[in-house]
Amino acid sequence: MEILKEKVLIIQTAFLGDAILTLPLIQKIKEINSNAFISVLCIPSTKEVFANSESVNEVIVYDKRGTDSSIISYLKLVYKIRSGSFSTVISPHRSVRSTLIAFLSASQRTVGFDTADFSFLYKKLIQYQKSKHEVERNLSLLEIDFSENDWRVFPQLQIPKETKSRTEVMLKIANDKKIIAIAPGSVWKTKVYPAKYYIEIIRMIIAENYFVVLIGGREDSELCGDINKNFSSNVESFAGKLNVLESLSLLTNCKAVVCNDSAPTHLAMAAGIPALTIYCSTIPGFGFYPYNENSKFVSCDDLPCKPCGIHGHQECPVKTFDCAHKLKPEFVFEKLKQILSA
Numbered sequence: 001m002e003i004l005k006e007k008v009l010i011i012q013t014a015f016l017g018d019a020i021l022t023l024p025l026i027q028k029i030k031e032i033n034s035n036a037f038i039s040v041l042c043i044p045s046t047k048e049v050f051a052n053s054e055s056v057n058e059v060i061v062y063d064k065r066g067t068d069s070s071i072i073s074y075l076k077l078v079y080k081i082r083s084g085s086f087s088t089v090i091s092p093h094r095s096v097r098s099t100l101i102a103f104l105s106a107s108q109r110t111v112g113f114d115t116a117d118f119s120f121l122y123k124k125l126i127q128y129q130k131s132k133h134e135v136e137r138n139l140s141l142l143e144i145d146f147s148e149n150d151w152r153v154f155p156q157l158q159i160p161k162e163t164k165s166r167t168e169v170m171l172k173i174a175n176d177k178k179i180i181a182i183a184p185g186s187v188w189k190t191k192v193y194p195a196k197y198y199i200e201i202i203r204m205i206i207a208e209n210y211f212v213v214l215i216g217g218r219e220d221s222e223l224c225g226d227i228n229k230n231f232s233s234n235v236e237s238f239a240g241k242l243n244v245l246e247s248l249s250l251l252t253n254c255k256a257v258v259c260n261d262s263a264p265t266h267l268a269m270a271a272g273i274p275a276l277t278i279y280c281s282t283i284p285g286f287g288f289y290p291y292n293e294n295s296k297f298v299s300c301d302d303l304p305c306k307p308c309g310i311h312g313h314q315e316c317p318v319k320t321f322d323c324a325h326k327l328k329p330e331f332v333f334e335k336l337k338q339i340l341s342a
Contacts, residue, residue, distance in 0.1 A: 007037045007084065009105065011091035011098045012046070013062055015187075016244065017263035017288070018134075019046035020270060022092050023053055024153035025138040030055035032142075039084065041077075041101070048244045052158045064097065078104045091116070092138045094128075111141050133287045152291050155270040159249045167249040173236055174211035180336075181213050181250065181257040183264035184227060185220030185239070188312035190281035191260045193324055193332075195223060199230050200329035201258065205336070206234045213254070214239055215247055215264065256339050258332070265290050274339045278332060280324040281312040294342045296335050300326045 008029060012022045019042060029036055039058040040050040044066070050059045062068055062077055074097075081089075082105060089107040091098045096117035102110040103121040112119060113128040126141050136151040171179065184198045202212050212231075214224040216239035224239035242250065244267075251257060251271035257264055258276045268275035268290060275290040279299035282288075283306065289297055300306070306323050308316075316323075 006087040007039070009060075009081065009084065009086040009089045009107070010038065010040045011089065011101060012040060012093050013043050013064060013095070013098060014046075014093055015043075015263070016046055016049070017266050018092070019049045020155050020263065020266040021134045021288070022138060023049070023055075023155035023157070023270075024135045024151075025090070025092065025141065026050075026053060026055045027153060027156060028139060028142060028144075039086070041081070046244075049157065052160075052245060053156065054158060055156075077101070082106045090141050091122075092141065113137075113141075130287070131285070133289070133291060135291070137287065154272075154292060155266065157245070157248060157270050159245055159252070163245050163249050167246060167253065170238070171213075171250065171253055174213075177209060177211040177234070179211045179213055179254045180205050181215055181254045181259075181264070182227075183215050183220075183257060183259035183262065185216040185223050186260045186262040186312075187219070188281075189314045190308065190312035190316055190321065190323070191262060192223075193260055193278045193280055193327070195227055197324075197327075197329045197332070198258075199227055201333050201336070202227070202231065202235060204329070204333045206231070210255070211235075213237075213250065215242065215250065215257075216240070256336065258336060261288060268292070268295070274342075276332070276336050276339055278327060280321070280327070281306065281308050281316070282310065283307045286310055294339050296339055298327055298332055298335050 037057045040056050041060045041062055042050055044061055044063050047059055047061050050056045086107045089102045089105045089110045091102050091112045094113055094116035099116050099118040099121050110122050111124045112122040114125045115128040139151050186192050205212055212235045214237040216224055218240040221240035224237040228235055228237040248267055248271055256274045257268045259265055261279050261282045265275045265277045269292045274294040277290055277297040284297050300323055305318050
C-alpha cells in the first residue's frame with residue numbers, strides 16, 4: 001500500500017479500551033508493509049499497551065491532562081511530530097486536539113473520520129459507520145475492503161517472562177482450582193452492574209468449584225474490596241495492584257472474564273479467553289462487543305430509555321436503572337455456564 005511505505009503516526013489518546021482496539025489497525029499496517037516504521041501518540045496510562053506491541057516501533061507519550069496540558073507543551077509536541085517527517089498520519093481518535101496535531105504534522109497524507117472535530121482539516125476523510133465494530137471502523141482508515149470476518153483481527157500484546165512468573169506466584173492462592181475473573185468497575189456509573197448482583201454471581205461460581213479473582217484499576221479498589229469482604233475464601237481482589245500487562249497475564253490463566261462494557265472485554269480478547277460482557281446503559285450495537293470465540297454478552301434492550309448515551313452517565317437519567325436491575329444474576333450466570341461448557 002503506497003501510503004504506508006515509510007513512517008506512519010497513529011494518534012490514539014483515548015483510554016485503555018480504545019487503545020487495545022487500535023492494535024488491530026497497527027498490526028494490519030505492519031502486515032501490509034513489514035518495513036513501515038510505526039509511531040503511536042498516546043497518553044501515559046496506555047503507553048504500556050503500545051510499547052508491548054511487536055508492530056510498534058516508537059511510542060510518543062502525551063500527558064494531555066497532566067504535565068503536557070499547557071499550550072507550550074502542546075506546541076513542543078507538534079514540533080516533535082513535524083520533526084518526525086511522517087509520510088502518513090492516521091487518527092482513530094476524533095478530538096479537536098488530535099485533528100490539529102494531524103493537520104500541523106506537515107504529513108503528506110492525514111486520515112481521519114468524518115465525525116472528528118474539525119474533520120475538514122484532514123486530507124482524507126473516512127466515513128464513521130456506527131453499525132460496525134470499532135475494530136472494523138478503525139481498519140476502514142486503511143481504505144481496504146475486508147470481508148465479513150476478515151476484520152476480526154485480535155489485539156496482540158507481548159507479555160514479558162518476568163511478568164508471567166509474577167502472575168503465576170500470585171495465582172498460587174487458587175490452589176489449582178480453575179479461575180474466573182470478575183471486573184466489576186467502570187468510569188461510567190451507569191455501565192456498572194450492581195455489586196450485590198456480582199456478589200450473587202460469585203457465590204454461584206464458587207459453588208461450581210471455581211476460584212474468583214477481582215480485577216480493575218486503583219479507582220476500582222474500593223468496589224472490589226467491598227465485594228471481596230463477603231467471602232472468606234475462594235475470592236481474591238487484585239484491583240489496583242496490577243499494571244496492564246500483569247492484568248493481561250492474569251487473564252491468560254483464567255477460563256473467562258465477566259465484566260461491564262469496559263476495557264476488560266478487550267483485554268480478554270488479547271488474552272485469548274472468552275468474555276461475558278454485561279451491558280447496562282449501553283448496547284452491543286455501539287460496536288464494542290467481544291468478537292472472539294465463545295464470548296457472549298447480555299443486555300436488557302426492551303427499554304424505552306436505553307441506550308441513554310454512548311458512554312452512559314454518572315447516574316441513571318430516569319432514576320430507575322432498570323437496564324441493570326432487570327438483568328438478574330441467575331440469567332447472567334446461565335450465560336457464563338454456556339461459555340464454560342463450550
